[in-house]
Amino acid sequence: MSAVLQLAAISKTYATGAVEVQALRGVDLTIDQGEFVAIVGPSGSGKSTLMHILGCLDTPTAGTFHLAGDDVASLDEDRLADVRNRHIGFVFQQFNLLPYLSAWRNVELPLVYTGTDRHERRERALSALAQVGLADRADHKPGELSGGQQQRVAIARALVTEPAMILADEPTGNLDSVSTADVLGLLDHLHAQGRTIVLITHEQDVAERAERIVQIYDGQVRTEEVAGAVA
Amino acid sequence: MQWRDTIRTATEAVRTHRLRSALTMLGILIGITAVILTVGLGNGAKADVRDQINELGTNLLVVSPGSSTDSSGVRGGFGSSSTLTIEDAEAIADPEAAPDVQAVAATATSSVSLTNGDTNWTTTLTGTTPSWAEVRSREVTSGRFIDEDDEDAAAAVVVLGPDTASELFTTGNPVGQYVTYNGSKLKVIGVLEELSSSEETANNDLAIVPFSTYSERLVGGSGRDSVSSIYVKATSEATLSAAYQETNALLLNLHGLTSADDADFSIATQESILTAATSVDKTMTVMLGGIAVISLLVGGIGVMNIMLVSVTERIREIGLRKALGARPRSIRRQFLVEASVLGFAGGVLGVGLGIVGAIVLPHLTDTRVILSLTASLAAIAMAIGIGVVFGVYPASRAARLAPIDALRSE
Ligand SMILES: Nc1ncnc2c1ncn2[C@@H]1O[C@H](COP(=O)(O)OP(=O)(O)O)[C@@H](O)[C@H]1O
Ligand SMILES: [Mg+2]
Numbered sequence: 001m002s003a004v005l006q007l008a009a010i011s012k013t014y015a016t017g018a019v020e021v022q023a024l025r026g027v028d029l030t031i032d033q034g035e036f037v038a039i040v041g042p043s044g045s046g047k048s049t050l051m052h053i054l055g056c057l058d059t060p061t062a063g064t065f066h067l068a069g070d071d072v073a074s075l076d077e078d079r080l081a082d083v084r085n086r087h088i089g090f091v092f093q094q095f096n097l098l099p100y101l102s103a104w105r106n107v108e109l110p111l112v113y114t115g116t117d118r119h120e121r122r123e124r125a126l127s128a129l130a131q132v133g134l135a136d137r138a139d140h141k142p143g144e145l146s147g148g149q150q151q152r153v154a155i156a157r158a159l160v161t162e163p164a165m166i167l168a169d170e171p172t173g174n175l176d177s178v179s180t181a182d183v184l185g186l187l188d189h190l191h192a193q194g195r196t197i198v199l200i201t202h203e204q205d206v207a208e209r210a211e212r213i214v215q216i217y218d219g220q221v222r223t224e225e226v227a228g229a230v231a
Numbered sequence: 232m233q234w235r236d237t238i239r240t241a242t243e244a245v246r247t248h249r250l251r252s253a254l255t256m257l258g259i260l261i262g263i264t265a266v267i268l269t270v271g272l273g274n275g276a277k278a279d280v281r282d283q284i285n286e287l288g289t290n291l292l293v294v295s296p297g298s299s300t301d302s303s304g305v306r307g308g309f310g311s312s313s314t315l316t317i318e319d320a321e322a323i324a325d326p327e328a329a330p331d332v333q334a335v336a337a338t339a340t341s342s343v344s345l346t347n348g349d350t351n352w353t354t355t356l357t358g359t360t361p362s363w364a365e366v367r368s369r370e371v372t373s374g375r376f377i378d379e380d381d382e383d384a385a386a387a388v389v390v391l392g393p394d395t396a397s398e399l400f401t402t403g404n405p406v407g408q409y410v411t412y413n414g415s416k417l418k419v420i421g422v423l424e425e426l427s428s429s430e431e432t433a434n435n436d437l438a439i440v441p442f443s444t445y446s447e448r449l450v451g452g453s454g455r456d457s458v459s460s461i462y463v464k465a466t467s468e469a470t471l472s473a474a475y476q477e478t479n480a481l482l483l484n485l486h487g488l489t490s491a492d493d494a495d496f497s498i499a500t501q502e503s504i505l506t507a508a509t510s511v512d513k514t515m516t517v518m519l520g521g522i523a524v525i526s527l528l529v530g531g532i533g534v535m536n537i538m539l540v541s542v543t544e545r546i547r548e549i550g551l552r553k554a555l556g557a558r559p560r561s562i563r564r565q566f567l568v569e570a571s572v573l574g575f576a577g578g579v580l581g582v583g584l585g586i587v588g589a590i591v592l593p594h595l596t597d598t599r600v601i602l603s604l605t606a607s608l609a610a611i612a613m614a615i616g617i618g619v620v621f622g623v624y625p626a627s628r629a630a631r632l633a634p635i636d637a638l639r640s641e
Contacts, residue, residue, distance in 0.1 A: 078558050101243075112240075113555060
């Protein structure tokens with residue numbers, strides 16, 4: 001399979017005043033097209049920092065990052081926006097839904113930026129909501145939905161553009177066990193459709209849903225293991 | 232991103248933050264109200280002047296002695312005798328020679344003192360023909376105006392202006408009583424109706440006698456036939472310029488002149504008087520306009536201030552939109568449109584408040600406010616423009632935010 005994400009000697013240093021924090025120290029990582037990878041590590045180990053770089057939301061201090069063969073450092077802001085828009089779907093721990101928009105209006109947001117016409121946007125948003133089992137909640141505002149439902153709306157938003165890759169940063173961190181099972185089930189399903197899934201978590205049992213687990217500790221990849229082998 | 236979506240997103244943001252939007256609009260609203268009322272008051276003042284002129288007659292020409300082209304204005308115009316005579320007036324009154332002229336009245340005036348017993352009052356003694364009432368559109372409230380018989384007989388009669396009458400006769404009806412000028416007794420035969428809208432006291436304080444009486448019995452002296460003005464009334468407003476041409480041609484001919492440049496008289500229209508009157512209002516308009524500009528500027532700075540707050544407050548939303556694929560340009564446009572929506576709303580409300588002001592103000596003071604549609608539309612366009620201009624900086628701040636800094640902020 002072809003490598004869709006290639007990180008070589010990636011470092012990220014945050015300079016906050018006098019203190020410098022080395023969030024990533026020379027990460028080498030390759031993720032293939034269609035893989036389901038879990039990135040596991042304790043809090044503060046650099047997982048979110050890594051995901052932001054993978055999602056073209058942030059730039060590394062050193063090292064190179066190739067996305068589908070392109071060197072990300074060579075892309076301008078507009079191209080990066082287009083990459084995020086068409087090829088990546090994000091799922092965040094805090095859901096990040098806009099509170100004043102109904103569920104389907106939240107889901108259609110990425111399509112607004114692709115210039116899709118209104119009618120088609122609504123149809124695709126409703127079908128994405130149906131995929132996550134929330135067709136009957138399309139007109140509810142986020143405040144009228146449970147945490148699990150809100151995260152499913154966020155997943156619908158991530159998949160509405162049919163992206164090749166889903167990046168999920170602790171998507172179950174704020175959820176109860178039933179909702180966690182729902183969300184992981186959806187990620188399995190998306191993986192089964194052939195999408196690349198990168199799931200970030202600090203919980204080992206959540207990580208075991210993946211095909212491959214990447215352990216990260218103190219900004220460095222410690223071990224890579226095949227999920228089945230550990231359990 | 233399509234424009235429709237940008238506008239929708241912006242209006243949603245404005246509606247979501249109602250209180251903040253209302254406060255932002257306030258400055259613009261006040262500024263636009265000031266603009267609307269400034270223009271309205273200016274138009275009202277202009278209309279007042281126009282009404283005064285209408286009362287006198289818009290189709291009126293005033294011929295004065297002396298050249299208008301000669302800057303010194305002396306060419307025979309002043310001195311012992313005027314260049315205009317009663318014969319000139321009679322010639323213009325000929326319907327064959329000047330078909331577009333309805334009526335003509337020549338006047339000769341001088342400042343005199345009239346007495347009634349112990350009371351005396353200085354006023355403008357005016358010798359004129361019976362056509363004066365028609366030409367100047369004036370009527371008498373009691374008694375009658377001078378007629379042809381008075382003119383033929385050089386009768387010792389006088390018609391008083393309302394102010395003159397009340398000064399000389401504090402009690403009782405003046406009609407039938409007498410006033411004395413320079414030893415001559417004049418019988419009061421009528422009192423003119425008051426000209427209410429007129430600021431000119433001369434319109435209400437005067438004493439009118441037949442022209443013959445004026446020139447033969449009262450003032451006389453050399454140049455008995457000379458007059459100080461000839462009022463020419465055109466048949467309608469539409470024929471005013473034709474009447475102007477006819478009058479001009481007749482007078483040049485009568486005075487034996489071949490070129491208009493040599494004219495020893497000048498003809499003024501009410502329109503030219505109006506222009507002079509409105510230029511006086513300019514100072515006031517400039518002052519009020521200044522107030523409007525300052526309040527709009529303050530309003531614009533208010534928009535900028537609150538848009539900056541809004542950008543900071545919605546930093547997570549901006550980050551999210553960027554993560555979902557919004558280009559910097561889309562974010563910039565969203566905030567620019569939001570600022571112009573605020574400007575537009577402030578403008579519309581400002582025009583609304585201006586309309587309320589235009590209805591209320593005349594009840595409180597005796598000013599007149601006339602609103603104009605063009606001014607209102609221009610004011611709204613200006614409000615939108617202010618929103619855009621002062622929205623540029625906050626919008627580009629939002630557009631420049633790094634997606635990750637925006638997302639991470641709490
Ligand atoms: N914007 C930032 N400025 C300074 N330090 C940061 C910033 N973001 C993250 N860090 C630091 O980098 C390290 C890794 O953070 P993060 O990637 O969020 O870890 P994780 O997601 O694994 O909990 C932590 O020590 C954190 O304090
Ligand atoms: Mg994290």
